[in-house]
Amino acid sequence: xxxxxxxxxxxxxxxxxxESSLPEKPPESLSTSLDEIAKTFSDANERLKMLLEIRNxxxxxxxxxxxxxxxxxxxxxxxxxxxxxxxxxxxxxxxxSHEGTEAMFQTQLMAVDGGGGRxxxxxxxxxxxxxxxxxxxxxxxxxxxxxxxxxxxxxxGNTDLPPDDNHTWRKYGQKEILGSRFPRxxxxxxxxxxxxxPAKKQVQRLNDDPFTFRVTYRGSHTCHIYSTAPTxxxxxxxxxxxxxxxxxxxxxxxxxxxxxxxxxGSGGVGTNMDFMFSINDPxxxxxxxxxxxxxxxxx
DNA sequence: TCGATTTGACCGAT
DNA sequence: ATCGGTCAAATCGA
Numbered sequence: 001x002x003x004x005x006x007x008x009x010x011x012x013x014x015x016x017x018x019e020s021s022l023p024e025k026p027p028e029s030l031s032t033s034l035d036e037i038a039k040t041f042s043d044a045n046e047r048l049k050m051l052l053e054i055r056n057x058x059x060x061x062x063x064x065x066x067x068x069x070x071x072x073x074x075x076x077x078x079x080x081x082x083x084x085x086x087x088x089x090x091x092x093x094x095x096x097s098h099e100g101t102e103a104m105f106q107t108q109l110m111a112v113d114g115g116g117g118r119x120x121x122x123x124x125x126x127x128x129x130x131x132x133x134x135x136x137x138x139x140x141x142x143x144x145x146x147x148x149x150x151x152x153x154x155x156x157g158n159t160d161l162p163p164d165d166n167h168t169w170r171k172y173g174q175k176e177i178l179g180s181r182f183p184r185x186x187x188x189x190x191x192x193x194x195x196x197x198p199a200k201k202q203v204q205r206l207n208d209d210p211f212t213f214r215v216t217y218r219g220s221h222t223c224h225i226y227s228t229a230p231t232x233x234x235x236x237x238x239x240x241x242x243x244x245x246x247x248x249x250x251x252x253x254x255x256x257x258x259x260x261x262x263x264x265g266s267g268g269v270g271t272n273m274d275f276m277f278s279i280n281d282p283x284x285x286x287x288x289x290x291x292x293x294x295x296x297x298x299x
Numbered sequence: 300t301c302g303a304t305t306t307g308a309c310c311g312a313t
Numbered sequence: 314a315t316c317g318g319t320c321a322a323a324t325c326g327a
Contacts, residue, residue: 171304173319186318
């Protein structure tokens, strides 16, 4: 496995090299580089297949998922936002011919579309009613898309805090939820007022696993401001990319989950994708994402 | 002083 | 009537 890893990382290095020299790269040289990259990953894949034939396939897949997730995440982190966006546009811009690739990047685990006319722009209006004698307007349940992920709590430090997802959130409520041992916390984007950013999230511990949070994201960030200042080369991993086909944002880190899943299958019934991987830095605080199969422990 | 958090109340949905 | 999402005053802390 180490050999495969080494080959994959070599391929990543080639990709990085190519990226840095892309603007002034002559077409002939570009082709050579692409061939080399393709061959490297192809060799890695061949080597991998050999391993898989030897090992129990199920065990090997489980071992590989975190590896691929980590590698893919690092590759995405190394890509320039503009390149990534271009790639996204190529994949998602077509309405018919790239469904597989598009699905690979789609991170909308649970899409809920009530079809109602109301949208998130009403948020500011509601808060504006305070101080007057008229009853304040309250906007009820969001009817837009939502994404739900399971995230492992940090094993060190304050495990009560949800893992950082590179956005700044402001807590605006907490509720005891029927049937849940732990309260549900409500967060909205810190920049909601400044940028009218509609993004919100709910965080709740699972009844059967206090070290795992169920995080439900609603609305897409329009503020494009992150808790950790991105550098030119590191801005990509967490910067949402506008989805051409759906209009909502996609998180790179989450995309990695689907990427790995697309490569190795989503698993059969009762085999949730369950592996370690980090949004920000795979070498530091690993976080576990698990694709939900509409199971709901809290209800 | 100002932004974030806490928490009880309010209110829409079911 | 109950539940869950949100508001906003009170409080905290840098």
